[in-house]
Amino acid sequence: MITGAVDLPLDLADLSFTASDGAVVRRSVLPSGVRVLSEQVPAARSATLGFWVAVGSRDEVAPAFGSTHFLEHLLFKGTTTRSALDIAVAFDEVGGEHNAMTAKEYTCYYAKVRDRDVPMAIDVLADMFTSSTIDADAFETERGVILEELAMADDDPADVAGEKFFQAVFGDHPLGRPIGGDAAAIRAATRDAVWGHYRANYRPQDLVVTVAGAVDHDLLVAAVSRALERAGWDLGVAAPPVPRRAPGRVSFGAPTGVELIERPLEQTNLLIGVPGLAAADPRRSALTVLNAVLGGGMSSRLFQEVRERHGLAYSVYSFAPSYSDAGVLGLYAGCSPANAPRVASLLLQEFDRLADSGITADELRRVRGQLAGASALALEDSDTRMSRLGRSELTLGEYTDLDEGLRRLDAVTRDDVRELARELRARPLSATAVGAVDDSVFAALDDARPAA
Template identity: 35%
Template sequence: MFKKVQLSNGLRLVYEKIPYVRSVSVGIWVGTGSRNETSENNGISHFIEHMLFKGTSKRSAKDIAECIDAIGGQINAFTGKECTCYYTKTLDTHLEIAVDVLSDMFFNSSFASDDINVEKRVVIEEIGMYEDTPEELVHDIFSEMVWDGNPLGYPILGTEMCINKFDKDMILKYMNEFYTPYNTVISIAGNFDEAKLIELVNKHFQDWKFEKTFSNKFSSAQYKVNKIIREKDTEQVHLCMGFEGIEHGNEKLYSLLSLNNILGGGMSSRLFQNIREKRGLVYSIYSYPSTYQGSGLFVIYAGMNPEYLQTVIDLTKTELDLIIKDGITKDELAKTKEQLKGNYILGLESTSSRMNSIGKSELMLGKINTPEEILQKIDRVNMDSVDEMIKRVFDFEKMSISAVGNIKNKI
């Protein structure tokens, strides 16, 4: 069972004690990502994430890595559109080291100009690597296209033009605005002594002061129907077909997840069975929903030989037509609910998965559902609620397409 403590400065600590494991996962979640950026500083959230690993007033970049490597642990971070997370996973006996290293990075990073210049080159190389990974690039092109003009569509890595402008003053200004106690959650899951944990967090974080409360309000993102084809000399064509989805926290999420499992969520899904297994036209085909505050997407991805592109598009539309016309079967519904429950329960056995779940939920929604509540939500999914999602999401008038590859014919 998780618990929540709010420090006097507004920082939230959520934690779940799992006494039968030997690991503990710690995450510092900050409510900022590419959606908080502007056209002038796009990429700064991700850049700051990199810079926090470059050294502090008492540890070099190598020291940070060695501190965690020496105890057999893991340390990493990721940046999304709406949040950034710095995390560790260690043995329970090394919790104090993990919190000390993370808090040192968080509060005492040097942001030396030489390090900033080096990291600019690293991130620009990362952007180049992404450009050479069309199966990833096509998803970014899709979100930039449908949310054109809104920060939700900005690339998380940023642009080379913006990155070249970053300096210490820009970094500190951005952090002063968004790296605040009220906009931060510390999430911990695993084996620990509860009293010592609270004492440890207070020791490292209670002196973090900020004058006012913080409300992270995003501008509304308007979904735009569009089509973008990026010509690239690749062996395969990479395709995204997508629709407007539902927002983060929507009570109908588990109905949409059920629908996703049936359509393209795994190897037994309709798309995988009919287009890959039966016809051999693709290597990879799947669907997924993305949810954000006030907005969402539902996307189908496929990678194929260029000569099969139109056939795959037509077959995918046929599968969508079938699901729009006939819906799903009771047998499919029963199986997908068991699949959702099984995936969720298996995830509970990982301390990092639990840390991620309670941390993100508290940060984005201000509340955490218990495992029992999640399972009840899945149980409440029925034929009518899935049919409602089919009617809401699958509207061919609102279908957008992005494609990357050696495309000669018009889609």
């Protein structure tokens, strides 16, 4: 059984260990560069599978902005041997689930099925991944679907505020671009550009397969190999896996500061934040504690101050996503336009108070219990375990089980949190508001924004 994090070097062909909860984790790097990871969970009767590439919206170049999201849609539209209906029926007739997700640094095609249907899921996902035809007619049809998806998101003020917030924090850096592209990019996209994106990034050395639940690793590797070869991939050609992204802190474009989007809405959606930490930063555990105390639950400071004490918002929280070389700490609230300036001031005051005074011993104790319980409950789901394998392989280069994650949380001190809060608070502030707003909404930031 492991007693700490397990490194995942790209030049190690085989790796096997038992995690703290008895799950057996195995990893094989095939000569072709394909990586296969499994987590066999005792007594599981289903499994979640993911086919990953470390290519996301940040990797796109003009004129192919939006290609990653476009391609995610198109891989469900038919292959050389299956129609779009065939793909849908394959999962529906066994009660399975299948979908995909595009992120800023990766794309994943996934399915969840009973143990007996894992071979079928492998066959279908492998076929989609390797042999999509990207038919011209389907391309045009899906262009319309994606434009409707973007229009739906544009009707959601929280989505709009979120996209504008990332643009405000990251400036003109690729991480600031919307994951799904925008309407102009989707209208301008060409089949040739998306096809080129597909052929350049969906190769054996790019593919990571992760499966969690009821899975036998040796059978999994054999099934993946057969499915890929049957689809036309030559796995006999030796190639190393693509290197992981270089860690470190990214140099952002100039933050845009405050961005106001005026709309005749009943609520104003507010976001205030700063650049955060990269995924592999050793202070990530301290940030997890900081985020939980600040806005991670009903006992958090933001919830108690803005909602419980003042009754100014229904939804209020903080969030702290991370990427290979960057991150964000954001504070969100939705409130009536008349209360927006006051709510924005309260969000900033709680951030300031955390940076000035840190957290209490009781808050640290309570948050440790909150995070430990939430982590354990999340791992009851094979989806979470499958995703953990993918992120470990693609981004972190190490696997941490529940016990190691809790050990790192237990090692966080109040001084760690206060020191990190002070550092983050000194970074350039960015803010967005969507609704019936004017320049007064972020008046509290005028005298509080550090120099960029």
